[in-house]
Amino acid sequence: MKSTGRDRALIATAVVLVVATATLVLTTVLKAANDGTKALQQLQLEQVQQLTRGMDSRIASTFQSLAGIASAPPAWNVTKGDAADKKRLEQFQSLNPKARTGFFLVDAKGTITNGTLLRDPASVGMTYDAKALAGVLAGAPAILPVSDGLTTSLRVVTIAFPLKDGAQQKVIGAMLIESDLSVDSAFNAEVAQLKRGRTGEFTFVDENGFVVASSNAASLGKALDEPLLATGRTGLHKPNGRLVVIEPVASAGWRTVFRQDIDEFQGALTDPLYSALAYVVVAAVLAAGVVVLTLGRRLRRAREEQRRLEEINAVREEFISIVSHELRTPVAGMLGFLQTTLDHWEVMTEGERQRAISRAMSSARRLHSLTRDVLDTSSIEAEGMTYAMSDVDLREEIASAVAAERDLRPDRIMSLELPDDPAWVHCDPDRVQQVITNLLDNAIKSSPPLTPIEVTVTSSDETVEVVVRDHGPGLSDSELTRVFEKFVRGRTSTPTGTGLGLYICRQLVEAQGGTIRAERAEDRGARFVVTLPRVQAPAEPVGA
């Protein structure tokens, strides 16, 4: 009981340990995933900020260099169709022969005065969107919001910077440089490289939220579908399972937008962690299972062992009670018959005396066989049984055992059937006789007084077989399997004997290289079959 209690505690401890370990691993992994995600988000934010700063300074330096070019003398005339202005614009244009967009000038009122690559020459003389130009004409360069191009059919962003008079005092107009929003524009190609994963995209939008450049080509020139832009918020946000980072590009009035599904964004980091976690959990469950199974099996074995020990103990106790009863009964019989005979010698008839003494004798014999069984059993168990082996004709041994038993029990019918030829076996003849005597005693005890007991010896090339068959009630299934076990007694309703006889038989037979088995006989009764290996006849026939 103590050991099963300890095993149970062991199982509980093991389960607690496994659960605790799994929990620890779980929290560690979750924390790592969380920390990692945060770090990743911070990195993303910093990347967007850096990109934005870079863009900002690029725009600022573009403004500066364009302003330098534009303000170089001679001063611009900015009058409608001015030839000198036109020539100068065409010089600029020729610097990049592959350019798909052009330049144009507006005067202080916003009227277009000159241009290159103008799609519609009639544009000259028309007024450009004055509202967008207000700041520029006040003296500050700007990138105008996305609009339809004048020098290309595509949507464009336009860089606009002010032009001053010769004295560099007064703004007399502005130069506008269009840049088309196409996938293959140099700027866009640069942004396109920033595409991240399946859902991650970098986009630059103008002040109205129109896409200036994007790693998602389809959105170019259109309003970006991003609700967060309308709120004017910047920084990192996580609306509806998306990660959105918005940073302002101050010089252009643009905003940098990075967007990605959170799952994909974190996936690279968290997926392996979660897989690892799943492995750990599975391993923990398996480990717990194995532990519980192993310990459970041990527990069950311990219980079985305990039950077996209890069984053995019960059997042993019963054996002690049986042996003491079996000892007392013949002792009481022997003493009693002798005392009766002595006390009543004078009045007893000759027949009565003979009967009393023969009963005393049979009690003594019972005592003798009991003593022998108990001693044999302890010899067998101490492996101290000795065998005087020789080649014998088994027919003679069986015949003499049966004859002895007939003498002892003249009231029982015992038939004997022997083969015509000698049945040579290598055995201890005394032990073989003891086996047959035991089997006969068993048969006598197990069958009603008037039924016959049949002993048959047959031999084949390999073996010699002795069968002792009775006409008693036979054997039940459990008796068939257990009858040769120690202390298993009796097929009669009143079991007698120690339950050692058949046990001894099996031990003796097996020690001599034979086998013994019990069977149900046809009709009724039991058959005990002893098989011993047959040997060659000795060169000098014994007793010839």
Place this chain on the structure above:
Amino acid sequence: MVVDNDEDALDLLVMDLTLEGHEIVGTAYTGEEAIALCESLRPDILVVDYRMPPGLNGLDVARAVRELPGLRVVVYSNYHDVRLRDQIAKAGATYLQKGQLSALRRVLREEQPA
């Protein structure tokens, strides 16, 4: 009447008690048989073994025949057991240890109705 499931023991008692001058009106091997015979044969004394597996034991028999008028019961046993002796006394019977023939003869002489 004498009851014992062991043939030798039964034989001994029958022989000894007969030689002692008692008349054995019946014998039985089991407790059940003993009770039935007591009712039909109405012996003066019943000598019964305690241990008679698998059926009723001597104490059961003593209890069963207790009400029969004029019947004395002696239960004998291999076992020295104070509790058993008390139980047998309670059932109105005398307890004797097996194997003590002279003790049995003495008890029977005392028990014998005058």
